[in-house]
Amino acid sequence: MLKALLWDVDGxxxxxxxxxxxxxxxxxxxxxxVPWRWDESRYGELLRITGGRERLLHDMASRSExxxxxxxxxxxxxxxxxxxxRLYAEIVASGAIALREGVRPLLEQCGERGVILGIxxxxxxxxxQALLAAHLGAGWQAAFATVVCGEDTAQKKPxxxxxxxxxxxxxxxxxxxxxxxxxxxxxxxAREAHVPCVVTRSAYxxxxxxxxxxxxxxxxxxxxGWRPAAARGASGPVDLDDLADWHSRMDLVSCGA
Ligand code: XBP
Ligand code: MG
Numbered sequence: 001m002l003k004a005l006l007w008d009v010d011g012x013x014x015x016x017x018x019x020x021x022x023x024x025x026x027x028x029x030x031x032x033x034v035p036w037r038w039d040e041s042r043y044g045e046l047l048r049i050t051g052g053r054e055r056l057l058h059d060m061a062s063r064s065e066x067x068x069x070x071x072x073x074x075x076x077x078x079x080x081x082x083x084x085x086r087l088y089a090e091i092v093a094s095g096a097i098a099l100r101e102g103v104r105p106l107l108e109q110c111g112e113r114g115v116i117l118g119i120x121x122x123x124x125x126x127x128x129q130a131l132l133a134a135h136l137g138a139g140w141q142a143a144f145a146t147v148v149c150g151e152d153t154a155q156k157k158p159x160x161x162x163x164x165x166x167x168x169x170x171x172x173x174x175x176x177x178x179x180x181x182x183x184x185x186x187x188x189x190a191r192e193a194h195v196p197c198v199v200t201r202s203a204y205x206x207x208x209x210x211x212x213x214x215x216x217x218x219x220x221x222x223x224x225g226w227r228p229a230a231a232r233g234a235s236g237p238v239d240l241d242d243l244a245d246w247h248s249r250m251d252l253v254s255c256g257a
Pocket of ligand 1: 008009010011017021049050051052053120121122123124125127150157183185186
């Protein structure tokens with residue numbers, strides 16, 4: 001039985017990467033006099049590395065002008081990342097990043113029907129706070145029974161630790177929960193924790209192969225285009241009954257673009 005919905009943040013609740021984190025990274029580079037910039041396509045490649053600081057360190061490894069000494073490299077990554085998170089919070093507070101269509105109604109439906117809500121993300125807590133306070137108000141945390149963020153785990157997704165931690169906090173078995181993710185890495189994290197997962201593809205992962213999830217689709221805003229097809233037809237948005245149906249069928253699919 002479906003007792004809890006565990007939400008990823010970046011790409012799932014909102015399209016935060018291209019117009020949020022990427023832009024904030026570029027502004028942080030500029031503010032700190034670092035000559036690097038990430039265009040949309042390069043950032044898409046870098047998204048394979050989860051964690052903003054880890055992503056930056058990965059990029060530095062291929063830059064001859066990056067600091068040679070490890071300590072200096074780590075210090076620069078920390079400075080850029082801290083500033084990026086401050087600038088990201090400003091972007092989000094300005095209202096520039098909307099929740100993805102269909103997210104708010106589903107959150108409300110869960111509240112009405114007593115389905116537990118959780119956040120399971122590899123993003124820094126400050127970024128989750130900024131995004132959810134902007135959209136759900138200062139008391140947003142009351143709606144979520146667990147909020148697992150990047151700082152809470154030793155290993156980021158695709159490692160399953162974040163999901164394992166959320167399940168332990170909620171005292172639920174993996175198959176009593178359903179994960180909502182947008183990326184192959186997120187889907188892997190859920191699968192490795194034995195949590196059934198639906199994937200609402202985000203812009204950067206529109207064409208990726210997604211393996212071993214209970215459903216994959218273009219977003220919660222439409223039932224059309226999902227695999228497996230929604231049992232109740234293709235018109236209207238995806239709702240809690242659709243998710244409960246995919247969850248109970250546990251019919252694992254692998255989907256290319
Ligand atoms: C999100 C991430 C994060 C964000 C940036 O992955 O990998 O690193 O890109 O946030 P997921 P930070 O959606 O799977 O949680 O800079 O705070 O890491
Ligand atoms: Mg994501």
